[in-house]
Amino acid sequence: MxxxxxxxxxxxxxxxxxxxxxxxxxLSYVDNKSASYSxxxxxxxxxxxxxxxxxxxxxxxLSGNNSKEHDTLNTTNQTVLPIDSEAQKPIILLNSQNVSxxxxxxxxxxxxxxxxxxxxxxxxxxxxxxxxPQYDENEGPITPNTTLExxxxxxxxLAPLLKPxxxxxxxxxxxxxxVAIVVPFRDRYAHLTVFLRNxxxxxxxxxxxxxxxxIEQTNGKAFNRAALMNIGFLEALKIFPWDCFIFxxxxxxxxxxxxxxxxxxxxxxxxxxxxxxxxxxxxRSIFGGVSAMTREHFQLVNGFxxxxxxxxxxxxxxxxxxxxxxxxxSRYPVNIARYMMLKHPKEKANPKR
Numbered sequence: 106m107x108x109x110x111x112x113x114x115x116x117x118x119x120x121x122x123x124x125x126x127x128x129x130x131x132l133s134y135v136d137n138k139s140a141s142y143s144x145x146x147x148x149x150x151x152x153x154x155x156x157x158x159x160x161x162x163x164x165x166x167l168s169g170n171n172s173k174e175h176d177t178l179n180t181t182n183q184t185v186l187p188i189d190s191e192a193q194k195p196i197i198l199l200n201s202q203n204v205s206x207x208x209x210x211x212x213x214x215x216x217x218x219x220x221x222x223x224x225x226x227x228x229x230x231x232x233x234x235x236x237x238p239q240y241d242e243n244e245g246p247i248t249p250n251t252t253l254e255x256x257x258x259x260x261x262x263l264a265p266l267l268k269p270x271x272x273x274x275x276x277x278x279x280x281x282x283x284v285a286i287v288v289p290f291r292d293r294y295a296h297l298t299v300f301l302r303n304x305x306x307x308x309x310x311x312x313x314x315x316x317x318x319x320i321e322q323t324n325g326k327a328f329n330r331a332a333l334m335n336i337g338f339l340e341a342l343k344i345f346p347w348d349c350f351i352f353x354x355x356x357x358x359x360x361x362x363x364x365x366x367x368x369x370x371x372x373x374x375x376x377x378x379x380x381x382x383x384x385x386x387x388x389r390s391i392f393g394g395v396s397a398m399t400r401e402h403f404q405l406v407n408g409f410x411x412x413x414x415x416x417x418x419x420x421x422x423x424x425x426x427x428x429x430x431x432x433x434x435s436r437y438p439v440n441i442a443r444y445m446m447l448k449h450p451k452e453k454a455n456p457k458r
Contacts, residue, residue, distance in 0.1 A: 287350060368398060
């Protein structure tokens with residue numbers, strides 16, 4: 106009896122195809138399970154997104170002139186906005202009052218909740234409001250620690266000062282500012298450890314309550330910084346109604362303690378002067394690198410555009426959105442809003458920017 110017959114060959118091929126289909130389904134299941142939420146040690150909360158399923162949006166929170174157009178397109182309470190489309194589509198923002206019950210249960214003991222008082226370990230109660238972060242002439246330039254260490258070492262240094270998920274709140278007063286630090290991310294783990302090692306001590310000195318959200322792109326497509334920041338905004342609001350959002354590149358380190366991570370009455374461009382740009386502002390309308398916006402301002406301009414894949418374009422688009430919303434970009438002086446950029450290969454520019 107011949108072993109290698111045509112019929113046996115067909116059976117073997119079908120068997121291999123079946124195994125491949127099952128393996129692909131398993132990988133897809135694992136990816137979908139991990140793409141929505143996973144904790145990234147105690148130093149930050151990590152949200153992973155592969156862009157394949159789009160962004161879940163709610164029709165009730167449409168803003169601007171796009172609302173009628175989207176209302177006619179969307180006939181359900183929720184839909185999915187694909188972000189790999191070439192169309193110029195902005196994010197549709199969730200109402201800030203829509204808070205996920207799943208996140209509420211997971212973060213029931215979260216440090217970052219509106220507090221009337223804080224109970225110390227010795228039983229004493231503190232009900233004093235923190236002083237507002239202020240520009241202090243006695244503070245000044247700082248030198249970042251750029252030593253490369255493993256994430257375990259960085260976590261061992263900072264974990265005693267933090268709650269899980271990169272949350273911090275002063276222990277001796279009630280903070281007025283509640284700030285979400287949203288970091289779009291992919292692959293740069295060496296930068297991440299240096300960033301976390303420097304940004305946490307920097308922020309702790311400012312007497313603000315904050316949490317770091319690391320938003321990671323997991324697919325093989327060109328990097329979409331704007332979509333990651335939109336995702337970070339939506340996911341952060343499921344945990345807490347933040348007053349202020351700082352959108353922060355992972356390769357930028359602040360060089361001056363007077364650079365306050367808060368949101369003023371107008372959107373603020375934080376990274377005014379960067380060492381690799383000779384500490385000069387490239388052009389007046391720039392809004393990239395590190396930027397600060399209140400929740401209300403972000404909703405007013407309907408977030409970032411999801412259409413910019415590759416390096417550049419999304420920050421200028423946001424600058425135009427702010428302008429058309431009658432907002433202007435504020436900045437600290439160049440001797441304060443100084444940053445060091447960590448070295449990295451030059452990114453491929455977006456050809457359509």
